Amino acid sequence: MTSAAGDPLQGTGSGASGRTDRRGQDELEMQTTGAASSGHRPWQRALVVVLALVAVVHAAVLALWVSPSGPVRDAVGDRALAAWVNPYFAQQWSALVPNAQFADESFMVRAQVRDGAGGAITMSDWMDVTAVETDALRHDIDPARVHVAARRIATNLNGAMFGLNPRQRELVAASYTKEPIERLGDRLYSAGTDRQAAVRSYVTYDTMATRFASMYARARLDGTILKVQYRVGRRTVPAGADRPADALHDRDFRWFAFGFRRGFTASYEAQTAFERHAGA
Amino acid sequence: MIERAVGWLSQEKHSTYGLAVTRMILGLVVASQLVVNWDDRHYTWGDGAEWTAPVRDATSWPSFLGLFGRLDGRAFDALYLLTIVFGVLLMVGYRTRATAIVTLFLWMSLYVANPFVGSGGDAVLRMVLLYLCFTDAGLRWSVDARQRAERGEIRPYVPTWASATLHNLATILIIHQVVMVYVGSAFWKLQSERWMDGTAVYYPLQTDAYSPWHDWLQPLYANGLVIGGATYLAIVVQLFFPVLLIHRPTRLIALVLITGMHLGIGLFMGILYFSLVMIAVDMILVSDSSWLRIAAAVRARGRRPVPQPPSRV
Numbered sequence: 001m002t003s004a005a006g007d008p009l010q011g012t013g014s015g016a017s018g019r020t021d022r023r024g025q026d027e028l029e030m031q032t033t034g035a036a037s038s039g040h041r042p043w044q045r046a047l048v049v050v051l052a053l054v055a056v057v058h059a060a061v062l063a064l065w066v067s068p069s070g071p072v073r074d075a076v077g078d079r080a081l082a083a084w085v086n087p088y089f090a091q092q093w094s095a096l097v098p099n100a101q102f103a104d105e106s107f108m109v110r111a112q113v114r115d116g117a118g119g120a121i122t123m124s125d126w127m128d129v130t131a132v133e134t135d136a137l138r139h140d141i142d143p144a145r146v147h148v149a150a151r152r153i154a155t156n157l158n159g160a161m162f163g164l165n166p167r168q169r170e171l172v173a174a175s176y177t178k179e180p181i182e183r184l185g186d187r188l189y190s191a192g193t194d195r196q197a198a199v200r201s202y203v204t205y206d207t208m209a210t211r212f213a214s215m216y217a218r219a220r221l222d223g224t225i226l227k228v229q230y231r232v233g234r235r236t237v238p239a240g241a242d243r244p245a246d247a248l249h250d251r252d253f254r255w256f257a258f259g260f261r262r263g264f265t266a267s268y269e270a271q272t273a274f275e276r277h278a279g280a
Numbered sequence: 281m282i283e284r285a286v287g288w289l290s291q292e293k294h295s296t297y298g299l300a301v302t303r304m305i306l307g308l309v310v311a312s313q314l315v316v317n318w319d320d321r322h323y324t325w326g327d328g329a330e331w332t333a334p335v336r337d338a339t340s341w342p343s344f345l346g347l348f349g350r351l352d353g354r355a356f357d358a359l360y361l362l363t364i365v366f367g368v369l370l371m372v373g374y375r376t377r378a379t380a381i382v383t384l385f386l387w388m389s390l391y392v393a394n395p396f397v398g399s400g401g402d403a404v405l406r407m408v409l410l411y412l413c414f415t416d417a418g419l420r421w422s423v424d425a426r427q428r429a430e431r432g433e434i435r436p437y438v439p440t441w442a443s444a445t446l447h448n449l450a451t452i453l454i455i456h457q458v459v460m461v462y463v464g465s466a467f468w469k470l471q472s473e474r475w476m477d478g479t480a481v482y483y484p485l486q487t488d489a490y491s492p493w494h495d496w497l498q499p500l501y502a503n504g505l506v507i508g509g510a511t512y513l514a515i516v517v518q519l520f521f522p523v524l525l526i527h528r529p530t531r532l533i534a535l536v537l538i539t540g541m542h543l544g545i546g547l548f549m550g551i552l553y554f555s556l557v558m559i560a561v562d563m564i565l566v567s568d569s570s571w572l573r574i575a576a577a578v579r580a581r582g583r584r585p586v587p588q589p590p591s592r593v
Contacts, residue, residue, distance in 0.1 A: 040290065040441060048286045048445050055449045059456045066464035068471060087339050088410075091403040091461070101490050102474075102483035134488040138495075142312075142552050145397040146320045151489055152396060156335075204334045211331035237486045240479025243502050248486045266330055269352055273328025277320060 106233035111217035163198025225263035297571035298564035305560035307371030373422020401554030414450035466519035478508035
C-alpha cells in the first residue's frame with residue numbers, strides 16, 4: 001500500500017475543512033504554488049468561471065442530444081446539436097439497455113460459382129452466417145466483436161429498406177449482375193425524388209453487403225464467384241403477455257431476398273484475413 | 281456563491297480515489313478487449329475489415345486517426361500490441377496523463393478502423409477517456425504516486441489552481457455523462473408501452489443477439505414477476521439516480537442497485553464490456569473517504585501489504 005492510502009484520513013476530504021487532513025505530498029504541492037491556492041487574482045477567477053461555463057454549455061448540449069424530442073430540443077434543432085456532438089460525442093439512449101432489440105435477424109448468402117476455367121456453373125446452397133455467430137455468442141461472457149457483423153448487416157439492410165418506397169424495393173430485389181452497384185443507386189434515385197438520403201444510405205449498405213457476401217462465399221466455396229445473392233430474415237419476439245406459450249424459436253423468419261450482385265474481388269490480404277475467420 | 285464555487289473548483293482536486301479506480305478499470309477494459317479479439321484482429325480492424333469501407337468512409341473522422349487503417353501485417357500487430365501495453369500502463373498509472381492521451385489516440389484509431397463492430401460501450405469509453413486526460417487520474421494508487429512518494433514532488437508545469445479546475449470540471453463532466461445517460465434513457469423508457477406494462481426486459485432475453493444463456497435460463501425469463509420486477513426496477517433506478525446521489529445512505533443504495541443492474545445486463549445479455557465501462561464511471565461517485573475505508577479493510581484482511589488494491593470490481 002502506498003503511503004497515501006495508509007493515512008487514516010478522517011472527514012469528507014472535500015471542502016476547506018478537509019485540508020487539515022491532507023498528507024505531506026499535497027502540502028508539498030501547495031507550497032510550490034503558494035499564493036494561488038488562497039486568494040486568486042481576478043483574471044484567474046475569471047478564467048475559472050469561463051471554463052466552468054464552457055463545461056456547462058457542453059453538458060447542456062449533450063443532455064439535449066440524448067433527451068427525447070420536446071419543445072426545448074426542437075427549439076435548438078437537431079442540426080445545431082449534431083454539429084457539436086458528431087461524431088465524437090454521438091451516443092444513443094438505447095446503448096444503455098438494448099431494449100430496442102425485440103427481433104432475431106438473420107443474414108444468408110449464396111453464390112453462383114464456376115468450377116475452374118470454363119467449368120460447370122453451379123448455384124450454392126444458402127449459407128447461414130448469423131447462425132455461426134449465434135453459436136459463437138452462446139455461453140460466452142466476453143465474445144469477440146466480429147460475431148456481431150452479420151447481424152448488423154441484416155439490421156442495417158432492413159433499416160435502409162424501410163426508407164425506400166415500394167417501387168424502389170422492387171428494384172432492390174431485381175438482379176443487377178451485369179452492372180456495378182452504383183448503377184443500382186442511379187435507378188433508385190430515379191424511382192423516387194423524395195427519398196434521396198434513404199437511397200444514399202441504402203446504396204452504402206448494399207455495397208458493403210455485396211463485398212461481405214463475395215468474400216464470405218469465396219472463403220467457403222471452391223471456384224470463381226460469379227455473382228452473389230443475400231437475404232435477410234426477421235422474426236419478432238411474441239408479446240410478453242403471451243409467454244411462454246408462444247416462443248420466438250418456434251417462429252419462422254420472414255425473408256427478403258435481394259437481387260444478384262456481381263461478385264466483388266477483395267485484395268489478397270483482405271481475402272486471407274477473411275478465410276482465416278470464415279473459411280470452411 | 282460564485283466565490284465558493286470558484287474555490288471548490290480551483291483549490292482542491294476532488295474524487296481522486298474514485299478516478300483512480302475508473303482509470304484502472306478503463307485501462308483493464310482497453311487491454312482485455314484487445315486480448316479477447318486477438319485471434320480475429322486482422323478480420324475485425326485490419327485488412328479483413330476492408331468490406332466495411334463504404335460505411336466507414338461515410339462518417340467524418342479526422343484523418344490522423346486512420347493509423348490502424350493504414351497499417352498491415354507486422355506493423356499492424358506491433359501497433360495492436362502497443363495499444364495493449366498502453367492499456368496496462370493506464371491501469372497501473374505510469375506517467376498517467378501522457379499515457380491516457382496516447383491510449384485515447386490508439387484506441388480511437390482502432391475504433392475508426394471499423395466502427396461497424398463498435399458498441400455502446402465504445403461511445404461511453406471514448407468520451408470518458410477524453411475527460412480523463414484532463415484529470416489527475418494518477419494522483420492515487422498508481423506507479424506515479426509511488427514514485428512521487430519516493431522521489432518527492434516535481435514542480436508542475438501547470439499552476440495548481442488551473443490543474444485543479446480542469447480536473448474538477450472534467451470529473452463533473454464524466455459524472456454528468458453517466459447520469460445523463462441514465463436519466464435520458466429513463467425518459468425514453470417512460471414513453472414506451474413495453475416498459476410501462478412491465479415486459480420490456482423480456483424481449484431482448486428471447487433474442488439470439490442478447491441472450492447467450494437463453495437455453496439454460498428460459499424458465500427464469502418466462503417468469504412474469506422476475507421480468508416485471510427487473511423492468512420497473514431499471515426505470516426507477518435510472519430515473520431517480522441523481523436524486524439518490526444527494527444523501528450518503530441513498531447514494532450507497534443507488535450505487536449498489538446500478539452496479540447490480542450493469543452486472544445483470546452485462547452477464548445475462550452478453551454485453552459485459554459495456555457494463556464494465558459504466559461501472560468504471562460509477563466508481564467516481566464513491567467518496568474518497570469511503571475508498572480509503574475500503575482500502576484499509578482490504579489491507580487489514582491481507583496477510584501482507586499489497587502494492588495496489590485489486591483492480592477488479
